[in-house]
Each structure stands twice: as structure tokens, then as C-alpha cells.
Amino acid sequence: MAIIPVPQLSDNYAYLVVDDQTNQCGVVDCAEADKVLAEVNRRQLRLVAVLPTHWHFDHVGGNQDLVRAIPGLRVYGARGEHGRIPAQTHEVDDGDTVEVGTLKGRVIGIPAHTNGHIAYYFPQLNSVFTGDTLFIAGCGRVFEGRAQTMVDSLAKLAALPDSTRVYCGHEYTEKNLRFALTLEPNNPALKSKYEWAKAVRAEGKYTIPSTIGDEKQFNPFLRIDSPELRTNLKKLVPTLSDDAVAVFAKVRELKDRF
Numbered sequence: 163m164a165i166i167p168v169p170q171l172s173d174n175y176a177y178l179v180v181d182d183q184t185n186q187c188g189v190v191d192c193a194e195a196d197k198v199l200a201e202v203n204r205r206q207l208r209l210v211a212v213l214p215t216h217w218h219f220d221h222v223g224g225n226q227d228l229v230r231a232i233p234g235l236r237v238y239g240a241r242g243e244h245g246r247i248p249a250q251t252h253e254v255d256d257g258d259t260v261e262v263g264t265l266k267g268r269v270i271g272i273p274a275h276t277n278g279h280i281a282y283y284f285p286q287l288n289s290v291f292t293g294d295t296l297f298i299a300g301c302g303r304v305f306e307g308r309a310q311t312m313v314d315s316l317a318k319l320a321a322l323p324d325s326t327r328v329y330c331g332h333e334y335t336e337k338n339l340r341f342a343l344t345l346e347p348n349n350p351a352l353k354s355k356y357e358w359a360k361a362v363r364a365e366g367k368y369t370i371p372s373t374i375g376d377e378k379q380f381n382p383f384l385r386i387d388s389p390e391l392r393t394n395l396k397k398l399v400p401t402l403s404d405d406a407v408a409v410f411a412k413v414r415e416l417k418d419r420f
């Protein structure tokens with residue numbers, strides 16, 4: 163198992179990215195160091211890198227404690243976050259590479275939730291860590307960018323191979339799917355994903371990961387061209403233009419109030 167979710171706070175996920183060849187691991191988005199370190203020790207791994215997707219406290223709150231426990235730990239941080247990543251040692255930008263043992267992750271700049279939000283894409287694991295930009299059946303709130311910024315960022319993630327597994331920052335899936343159904347109540351992929359998610363959550367299990375290809379089937383923020391979604395939006399907002407960014411912004415606004 164190369165990727166291990168470690169639940170954090172009320173609904174966050176940190177992830178251990180494990181290189182089986184060296185037993186080294188990295189951690190994506192650590193809020194609570196004690197839980198992460200317990201998992202690292204239990205599996206007899208060596209934590210060598212911290213990989214934060216953005217500066218929000220629930221994604222970096224454990225960094226200082228990790229560094230205190232493991233001197234010399236590499237802590238990556240996006241240039242666009244302007245030093246707001248605690249304990250940062252290595253600055254990265256879109257296109258840069260991060261290393262965890264023999265694993266190499268490509269940094270993808272996906273601003274909008276924050277200006278310096280990044281994803282980590284590991285081709286060897288066929289997986290991408292999307293933080294608070296792409297959720298299962300949803301996307302993050304647009305705090306620091308504009309609607310166009312988020313549309314562009316989501317397009318970069320959607321351009322990854324369809325089989326790419328998506329590991330996101332929060333367990334928001336069930337509510338996201340409920341919202342998505344208000345716009346596409348007749349989408350069969352969406353309906354079955356919702357039934358699946360309800361059953362999974364009822365058992366207290368995780369809904370991660372998804373895949374890029376699956377997200378295109380039911381994530382409303384990747385489906386702003388869907389005729390059913392557009393028809394239903396027009397019923398709510400008859401004056402809405404056909405412009406993709408305007409449609410995205412309206413869906414995001416409705417979700418903010420859902």
C-alpha cells in the first residue's frame with residue numbers, strides 16, 4: 163500500500179506517501195503531527211518530507227511539531243503562498259519536482275482557493291493530491307482567486323490521465339453529491355455514486371480516492387457544459403449567460419449557500 167490516509171481534525175485527510183523500496187515516506191497536509199507520527203512509527207517508516215497543498219491551518223498545523231520531532235525534515239511550500247507555510251525549508255513552483263525516496267512528484271500550480279495552492283502528482287503511483295481545489299464531486303471555495311482562476315486550475319487537473327486516483331483534503335463527498343443532484347437529478351453516474359457514498363459513510367469508511375475519469379462523470383464543477391445542468395441552472399437564473407466561467411461562478415455560488 164503506497165498511500166495511507168490519516169484522518170485529521172473533524173473531516174481532514176493527511177496522506178502518507180510511501181516509497182516501498184526505501185521505506186521512506188512523505189506526508190501530504192499534516193494538521194495533527196501526533197497522529198501522523200504514530201502511523202509512521204507503527205509502519206516502521208522514515209518520514210523525510212512534508213508536502214502541504216496550501217497554507218490553511220488545517221493543512222499545515224502539524225508542521226512545526228513534525229520538524230521538532232524529526233530534525234532535518236524537508237518541508238516544501240509553494241512560492242505563491244509567500245512564506246505562510248510553517249517550517250518551510252524548500253520553495254517550489256508549478257513544474258518543480260518533489261522527492262520521497264525513489265518517488266518523484268510533480269508540482270502543479272492550481273491557484274484560486276489560495277494564491278499558491280498546489281497539487282502533487284505522482285505518475286509512479288498514478289495518483290494526485292488535490293488539497294482543497296478538487297474534492298470528490300466538488301471543488302474548493304474561491305478565496306484568493308477568481309472564478310476564472312478556479313476554472314483554469316480544475317482544467318489542469320482534468321487534463322491528467324482519466325485513471326489518475328484523486329486524493330483530496332476533506333471528506334465532503336456525501337454533501338457534495340447531494341448538491342450535485344440538485345443540478346443533475348437524472349445523471350445515472352451521479353445517482354449511483356451518491357448511493358455508494360451513503361453506504362460507505364454509514365459504515366464509517368472513507369470515500370477517497372476517486373479518479374479523474376470518474377469525476378468527469380459526476381462532479382458538477384467539471385460538468386459546466388452538461389445540458390441538464392445548464393437547463394436546471396437557467397430555471398433558477400433565467401438571465402444567466404452561456405459563458406463557461408459565468409456558469410461555473412453560479413454553480414459555486416449556489417454551493418456556497420447549500
Ligand SMILES: [Zn+2]
Nearest residue numbers: 216218275294
Ligand atoms: Zn483550505
